[in-house]
Amino acid sequence: MIHARGLTKTYTLKKTSVDAVRGVDLDVEAGQLVAFLGPNGAGKSTCLRMLTGLLPPTSGTARVAGHDVTTEAAAVRARIGYIGQKGGAGEAFRIGDELVTQGRCYGLTRRDARSRAEELLTVVGLDGLFARKPSTLSGGQRRRLDIALGLMNRPPLLFLDEPSTGLDPASRADIWAHILRLRADHGTTLFLTTHYLEEADTMAERVVVIDQGRIIADGTARALKADLAGDRLTVTLHDPADAPRAAELAAGLPGAAEIAADGPRLTLRVAAADRALPEFLRALDAAGLKAEAAESTRPTLDDVFLALTGRTIEDEDA
Amino acid sequence: MTFLRDTATIFSREFAPVWRDPLSLVFTMAQPLLFLYLFGPLLEQGTQTPGPAWQWFVPGILIMMCLSGPLMAGYFLLLDLIGGSMERLLVTPVSRTALLVGRTLKEFVVLLAQAVLIIGLAVPLGLDLHVPGVLTGLTLLVVFGIGLGGLSFVLAIVSAPGGELFYGVTQVVMFPLLLLSGVLLPVENGPGWLQTAAALNPVTYVVEAERALFAGRFLDAPVVGGAAAAVVTALLGLHLARRRMARGL
Numbered sequence: 001m002i003h004a005r006g007l008t009k010t011y012t013l014k015k016t017s018v019d020a021v022r023g024v025d026l027d028v029e030a031g032q033l034v035a036f037l038g039p040n041g042a043g044k045s046t047c048l049r050m051l052t053g054l055l056p057p058t059s060g061t062a063r064v065a066g067h068d069v070t071t072e073a074a075a076v077r078a079r080i081g082y083i084g085q086k087g088g089a090g091e092a093f094r095i096g097d098e099l100v101t102q103g104r105c106y107g108l109t110r111r112d113a114r115s116r117a118e119e120l121l122t123v124v125g126l127d128g129l130f131a132r133k134p135s136t137l138s139g140g141q142r143r144r145l146d147i148a149l150g151l152m153n154r155p156p157l158l159f160l161d162e163p164s165t166g167l168d169p170a171s172r173a174d175i176w177a178h179i180l181r182l183r184a185d186h187g188t189t190l191f192l193t194t195h196y197l198e199e200a201d202t203m204a205e206r207v208v209v210i211d212q213g214r215i216i217a218d219g220t221a222r223a224l225k226a227d228l229a230g231d232r233l234t235v236t237l238h239d240p241a242d243a244p245r246a247a248e249l250a251a252g253l254p255g256a257a258e259i260a261a262d263g264p265r266l267t268l269r270v271a272a273a274d275r276a277l278p279e280f281l282r283a284l285d286a287a288g289l290k291a292e293a294a295e296s297t298r299p300t301l302d303d304v305f306l307a308l309t310g311r312t313i314e315d316e317d318a
Numbered sequence: 319m320t321f322l323r324d325t326a327t328i329f330s331r332e333f334a335p336v337w338r339d340p341l342s343l344v345f346t347m348a349q350p351l352l353f354l355y356l357f358g359p360l361l362e363q364g365t366q367t368p369g370p371a372w373q374w375f376v377p378g379i380l381i382m383m384c385l386s387g388p389l390m391a392g393y394f395l396l397l398d399l400i401g402g403s404m405e406r407l408l409v410t411p412v413s414r415t416a417l418l419v420g421r422t423l424k425e426f427v428v429l430l431a432q433a434v435l436i437i438g439l440a441v442p443l444g445l446d447l448h449v450p451g452v453l454t455g456l457t458l459l460v461v462f463g464i465g466l467g468g469l470s471f472v473l474a475i476v477s478a479p480g481g482e483l484f485y486g487v488t489q490v491v492m493f494p495l496l497l498l499s500g501v502l503l504p505v506e507n508g509p510g511w512l513q514t515a516a517a518l519n520p521v522t523y524v525v526e527a528e529r530a531l532f533a534g535r536f537l538d539a540p541v542v543g544g545a546a547a548a549v550v551t552a553l554l555g556l557h558l559a560r561r562r563m564a565r566g567l
Contacts, residue, residue: 052409056565074411082409086402092335092394098403104327105410107320149406
């Protein structure tokens with residue numbers, strides 16, 4: 001569905017050139033749900049704008065929905081949907097009129113555009129609001145309107161740029177329900193950017209991490225966390241004097257790293273906490289060391305980002 | 319064919335708010351109407367104008383509208399650029415040129431409707447109607463408006479997403495262009511430096527051409543000068559707008 005090779009974008013801002021994207025290779029197969037993750041300014045939106053034909057790449061090629069974005073832009077545009085960061089409907093227009101315009105832009109007749117508009121308003125739960133203006137809608141309703149605009153041409157591939165940013169938790173869940181239903185009903189390939197880590201974590205089957213214009217990790221959230229960050233174990237011993245002995249035992253666990261003792265508390269990283277924790281407790285028991293408390297924490301994608309770059313995503317946002 | 323259909327699509331999008339609220343047409347005409355009724359009679363009393371006052375003043379009011387109308391086209395484009403609707407339209411297969419031409423067309427229709435209204439209101443006040451001249455004058459106005467619209471689109475695109483540049487430039491440029499074109503009072507009565515400045519102002523030539531046409535004089539030198547100024551403005555505006563669009567927004 002998406003095949004990008006060596007995609008770069010260099011902007012010239014006030015006579016200094018900025019390399020926003022520095023060589024992105026990416027393949028997305030039909031039906032995938034991919035989250036494009038990275039801090040602000042990492043190049044997420046620039047990549048998206050190149051893949052949707054909004055921005056000509058400085059170099060490199062991309063085939064999207066079977067066509068080249070530069071030489072066959074019209075064919076690409078006919079086959080993709082795009083939901084941008086900002087509201088898609090103009091403030092001066094009735095929302096139904098905007099949907100009809102959108103349909104006409106995809107070549108529908110006025111009558112077909114009108115019936116498709118009514119249909120989409122129903123799909124996103126805005127039926128009866130045809131004559132309203134965007135300013136009278138709630139934040140969640142506006143986002144649903146954006147989704148309706150993006151679905152006009154029944155695209156097999158839909159790009160979403162931060163679809164849930166700025167929404168309250170209930171609206172976010174609602175938007176996600178719509179996105180996931182699209183996928184279930186039509187097998188739509190979804191490519192979205194987000195900087196909500198937990199969203200990428202729970203919703204996407206594949207996470208592509210971008211930083212400073214380069215892809216630095218690509219895989220399932222689970223694999224990325226296991227490979228790059230690992231789980232964290234914290235065991236509190238009855239006797240602080242046992243800590244060095246316990247640390248020796250911990251070193252034998254699969255994937256053990258970053259073992260540290262602070263008084264009776266021993267912390268370490270392991271590949272899979274669910275298996276490592278019982279094993280560690282049995283080993284402590286066999287050695288005659290008494291553990292008083294034990295807990296494991298799963299890593300977040302932020303830990304992955306930290307492991308990859310030494311920074312957290314939130315640092316970048318601040 | 320696709321281009322024409324796309325242009326019609328964008329035109330009807332832009333025109334729908336006017337269609338649904340025709341009174342807005344009159345409100346955006348408030349300034350020219352005020353000039354017509356509150357300033358025009360002052361000229362009629364005096365002897366400042368060469369020839370009959372209404373014949374001289376009405377073309378000037380039309381130019382006033384022609385300067386503000388197409389600039390509004392840029393303003394509406396800026397709003398769509400600041401919001402996400404321009405981006406949304408750019409992802410569809412709609413023709414990029416149609417996105418601008420459709421918008422410009424809407425401003426024409428509005429401008430023509432307002433011009434016809436002003437002329438209609440000026441006739442009872444004493445405007446002598448030379449129909450062929452007026453029609454040619456309106457055509458010239460539209461050509462000039464295309465160019466101004468194009469320039470205003472480029473300014474809007476360059477100003478996005480902040481928009482300050484757009485408001486700044488339009489405020490700073492509009493009034494000097496207007497005052498230095500002899501729209502309100504004849505520049506011939508002014509000091510030499512002001513006449514020089516007026517001679518450098520393309521709007522001056524268009525105003526002079528309109529005045530000649532409204533008087534029914536087709537073969538006057540000002541008509542040629544005004545037509546040239548309008549055509550050059552149109553070509554320049556369209557060229558710059560197309561070039562800027564090709565670079566991606």
